[in-house]
Amino acid sequence: MSTTDLPSRSDTVIIGAGAVGCSVAYHLTELGNDDVTVVDQGPLPVTGGSSVHAPGIVFQTSPSKIQTKAAYYTSRLFSDAGVYDEVGGIEVARSEERMDFLRRRVEWATSYGLPDPQLLSPEEVTEHLPLVNEDEILGGYYSPTDGRVDGIGALRWYIENTRADFFGDVEVTDLEVTGGEIRAVVTDKGRIECDRCVIATNNWGYRTGRLAGIDLPIAPVEHQYVVTEPMDELADAGTSVGDNTTGLEVPGNRDIQEYMSEAPHRPVGRDQDHSLYFRTHGDALGMGSYNHESLSVDPEAMGKNGENRQASVRDFSRKHWERPTHPNRDKSAKQAFDELLPATKDREYAVTENGVFVFTPDGMPAVGETAAVDGLWTALAIWWTHSGGYGRILAEWMENGVPRLPSGPVDTGGIHVRRFAPHAGEKDYFVDRGAKRYEQVYSIVEPRWQPDDHRGLRTSPFYQQQKELGAEFYQAGGWETPQWYESNADLVERYGDRIPEQDGWRSINRSPIEGAEHLHTRDKVSMFDMTTFSSIVVEGEGSGEFLQRVCSNDVEVDVGQVRYSLLLNEGGGILADVTVVRLDEDRYMVTTGGGNSPRIHGGWLEDRAPATVSVTVEEGAKSTIGLWGPDSRLLLQRCTDADVTDDGFPYFSAKRMYVGEVPVVALRVSYVGELGWELWAPSEYGQRLWETLWDAGRDLDVRPMGGGTLESMRLEKGFRLWGTDIDTDANPFEAGLSFAVDMDTEFIGKEALEAAKAEGIDTRIVPLTLDDSTDIVLSGRPVLKDGEPIGYVQAGDFGYSIGESIAYTYVPSEYAAAGTSVRIRCEGELYDATVRDEPLFDPGREKILR
Known part of the structure; x- marks a missing residue:
């Protein structure tokens, strides 16, 4: 409900009455919290942010399980509320590479429970979308429950059906923090004491965070949208542009809101090969483009909405619409649309606008309680597509301590606001990375893709030695971490007959050296840089x-x-x-x-x-080496006076000792299933620790080992990896x-x-091995029994020691017995697989306990 008097106190204050803030308020009150106050700088419900100028398109399928599930929940919530047009969504392919990607879409949708995902022929696409030029496409992906949210209608529905107090035209001027806790939200209309505050200001997320003294890496970026004049080809819509179905007096740019009020009567469409999307607005066609260079906005320039209540900063530029400016596209938005939708070629545009969306450095939302301020929560970098789901997730998290949807608990590692490294709040960094994520919105991003900017931010003390050894560095959290070492290329010849070749998508950004390093560690001794791990x-x-x-x-x-x-x-x-x-x-x-x-x-x-x-x-305070392999004891004993025999240093024990001159805390543990130790030393001693071990192990053929090897070795042993096999959803x-x-x-x-x-435990994790293939199966791909999905691949790699391809999955308990036959669909292929007992390698632990 909406009231007129701002309260002096509220249990929870939500800043932002757009798609996300309203969703959080709705779900908090549904869970029984009746003391929730929502404030927004704009009028209600047409606040002026991206929630009211976005076309509201909902494409649900994502490689991310949580994104897909959040989108599906959102579509069901709004469908039940009567503010969702379930017209379906079609993504077309204009290249073989994209057609392969659409096959992955079907696999992800199957894994994550979306109803009836389908691949369409060109003829089937045009049956749904007759404006599409059939000769321009190779096919399409159809999700019947995709559609469009009526943005203004949804905001109005929230306000009318939420037991929270809503206040428009209220500007937040300060967030009071005392003793590391949120105390009050200060506005131009008064001060509200609170126990909790939720920042749901999206485009203004960075500025709002600064009021509490924190740097949230929220980068605003503009993109373009146009609506054609009425088209005879769309006369079957049944409505004409300008019919204001919201019943609201819309301030400012009335034209765009009138068009946004029109429901689509055909499936919403995407041409991801050219970073485009489209939908009908009654008898007109709306076309959106990411097909231009990133138009980043200084996050501090996101002031209060202007007179027309629109969030954009720049005026629409035909340069970016009519000329190729996207770094990965050779056609302009107009040229690509003219080819795909020829009926639009000579049409005038009734409306043109720039809208603003926000991106984090990794392109995922920023949700959860901040580290610096207790009681200060965020719900940022979220679009209409996922807004209902994330509002439910955050409300459950705040009220019950368990982030979840009705389908069950969810994995929050990839969305948690605390995931960002300390440098991520630096403005140049997150604006640059946000711009890159904008470029990639519709791009096919390769597995294990690596950025080329802002590199070398965080390096271990071993970095110089690693460079000299030809390390292929991958970046994670700003750390430069070796994935494999070119100095180990000779091992490929030694072990080549045990390293099957991979091709296609599964081979990208991989190297056979990873398999060679795996086998060498099993045979000899390797050093693994664990500096990114923390104590x-x-x-x-x-x-x-x-x-x-x-x-x-x-x-x-x-x-x-x-x-x-x-x-x-x-x-x-x-x-x-x-x-x-x-x-x-x-x-x-x-x-x-x-x-x-x-x-x-x-x-x-x-x-x-x-x-x-x-x-x-x-x-970062410790530099740590994992010393693993059958010769690790021999090497370590050469460097220390401490007793490292099995009796003197048993498995799962620890010692303070010296390795050469270096003081370490040594743990006899091994994440690869081999005899070995973790050696934790202060960072300033790290280089000497490496040199000491390296020099002592030359005659033992000690080698460096990269992160790519770790995955295959730990899967052979069944060791779990947080964020991959285990998380808050298990x-x-x-x-x-x-x-x-x-x-x-x-x-x-x-x-x-x-x-x-x-x-009763009705779901269990099990290892699978492929019956007759050495292909690596990829995460997120469906596991089938009798043609029906029963799970999906959590993690997969080739087990070089056992000579079999491994996949881990959760399945219903009735299918968890060893010997159960299943199938895995990956990259359009069906693979026969068998449930196995774990661990697959060294079940008696003879190697690790020697």
């Missing part, structure tokens, strides 16, 4: 009791012992897998993976630590990690696990 120091009075409360396993261990455990949310979902090392009576080291893990999981521990316990995330029993849960202890998530056990 979290937990110390102080009560630190043991605190860790016992947040860890699923029993971590009451002796000094020098190591324990593998999980961090769970209140719903029993896996937030992280960690290694807990007891260094002293009240001092522990908790190690976790690289990427965004330290910022998400370290922050989670910091948020929950009592006053007597200090939690310090040592991201509990430990489903993930095969019951050994990391001690139900005799008290920990966060235990009650949910007890309930899950009582109900």
Whole structure:
């Protein structure tokens, strides 16, 4: 509902009454929170942001499971509300490469539960879209439940059906933060004390964040949209442009809003080969273009909406419409549209505009509670397509501690606002990266694609040696991490008969050297740079009791012992897998993976630590080497006086010792299933640590090992990877990690696990191997039984030691028994596969325990 008097206090204040802010408010109140206030700088419901000038097209299928599921929920929510036109969506292909990509669309849609995805012939495309030139296309992808959201109608529906108080024409001037907690939202109409605040200002996300002293990497970028004059070819629409179906007085640019109010009567379309999309507006045609150079907007220039309440900064430029300016396209938007939709060639445009969308450095949303300010949440970089879903996810997260949709818990690692590295908030960085993501909106992005700008930001102490060894660097979180080393090219000849050739999509940005490094590590000894991994120091009075409360396993261990455990949310979902090392009576080291893990999981521990316990995330403070392989003990013993025999240094124990002159905390653990150690040293000693081991191991043929090798080796052993095999959408029993849960202890998530056990575990993770192919199957591809999807590939690679292609998947428990036959669809091929017992390699652990 909408009221007139701004309250002096509210449990939750949401800044932004567009698609996302309204969705969060609606879902919070649906969950029982009746003290929610929503403010916006524009009038209601036509606020003037991208929610009211966007054409509202909903294409649901994405390589990302959470994006697809959020979009599907959004389409169902708005369909039930009566503000969604389910006309279907068709993506056309004008190249063989794009046609291959559309086949992937079908596979992703099948995996993630979209109804009835179809590939269409050119003739079938034109049956749905008769304006399309059949001779220009090779086919299309059809999703029947795609469509269009009536943006203004949806905003009005939210306001009328949400038990929150909405206030328009209210400008937020400050966010009061005291002691690291949000205290109040200050506006030009008064101050609102609050316990929680949600930033849902999208185009203004960066500016809003700065009010609280945080740098949110939200880059606004403009793109173009035009609407033709009425067309005879669309006279069957039944309505004429200008019929204002919203019943609202629309301020400012009335023309564009009148056109946006018209529902499409044919499927919405995309020509991704030329970064274009289109939809009907009654008897006119709307055409949108990403087919121009990125028109970045200074995020600090996003002031209050102008008189016409539009968010764009530049006027529409025919230069960008009529001339090729996109770095990856050789045709202009107009030329490409003229060829695809010949009826539009000589049409005048009734409306032209620039709209604004926002992008993060990795192109995914920024959702969750910020690290710097407790109680300050974000819901940013979200379009109409996913707005309903993310509003539900965030509301569940805020109210119940478990991000979820009605279909179940969701994986938040790729969307969490805390995932961004410290440098991501620098304006030049995120504006440049946002511009690149804009260019890629409709591009075919290769597997393991790497940016070429802002490189070398974060390097390990081993970086110079790695360059000299011909490292192929991939970037993750700003870190330069070797994927493989050209210095190991000679190993390909040694092991060539055990490294099957891969082709097509699965071969891109891969090297046979990765397989050679795998096999060498199994035979000899390798050094792996783990500097991107992080340690979290937990110390102080009560630190043991605190860790016992947040860890699923029993971590009451002796000094020098190591324990593998999980961090769970209140719903029993896996937030992280960690290694807990007891260094002293009240001092522990908790190690976790690289990427965004330290910022998400370290922050989670910091948020929950009592006053007597200090939690310090040592991201980048340690330089760490994984020394793995059957000769690792021989090499390490040459460099230390410490006893590293099996009796003197047993598996899953730790020692403070010296490697040469370098002080290290050595853990006898191995993520590759071989004898080995992790050697954690202060960063300033890193270069000497590398040199010491390298020089001592020359006659043992010690080699560097890249990150590409890690994946195949850990899959052979069935070791889990957070964000890939395990996340908040799985509990430990489903993930095969019951050994990391001690139900005799008290920990966060235990009650949910007890309930899950009582109900029965109906989904389990299993390894599959292909019956008669050495092809690598790719993640997100459907696993089928009797032609019906029962799961999808979580992770896949070739197991060079076992000589078989491996895929991990979650399947219903009735299909989890070893020997069950299934099929996997990948890259248009059907592969016979068999469920296997795990681990596939060294089930007796003879190699790791030697």
